[in-house]
Amino acid sequence: MIKLVALVRKRGGMSDADFGAYWLHTHAPLAAAIPGMRGYRINVAGDPGDMDAAPYDGSAEIWFDDRSAMTAGLGSEAGRIAGDDTANFADSVTFLVCEEHVILPGGGA
Numbered sequence: 332m333i334k335l336v337a338l339v340r341k342r343g344g345m346s347d348a349d350f351g352a353y354w355l356h357t358h359a360p361l362a363a364a365i366p367g368m369r370g371y372r373i374n375v376a377g378d379p380g381d382m383d384a385a386p387y388d389g390s391a392e393i394w395f396d397d398r399s400a401m402t403a404g405l406g407s408e409a410g411r412i413a414g415d416d417t418a419n420f421a422d423s424v425t426f427l428v429c430e431e432h433v434i435l436p437g438g439g440a
Contacts, residue, residue: 332369333401334394336427341388342420350388351375353420362391362413367404370394387425398428 341350354373363371372392376385395401404410417424 333397334429334431336429337391338387338425339389339421340423342422350420358416361416364409365404366407367395367400368393
């Protein structure tokens, strides 16, 4: 299993609420149609409280069986549609291709 992590900066001039709503309700259904995905999670950043604000406004985690499945999925028509849509809510996206090591399984929704 391979995981693609996307670190996202929202589009300039977009409110936090509009950014989160667009990503969750417009972009996510497009991205979920990418073939070969085994899992997909979106993490929209909240108020950092006493911590320093992060340079990103959110992240996505996308799982594929292997690198060839990831390449095929992202290169598919659905992958191109989702990729093109990114400009509607994000100024930049930084990608990390990761091998995940679960130390303590998380819970929650």
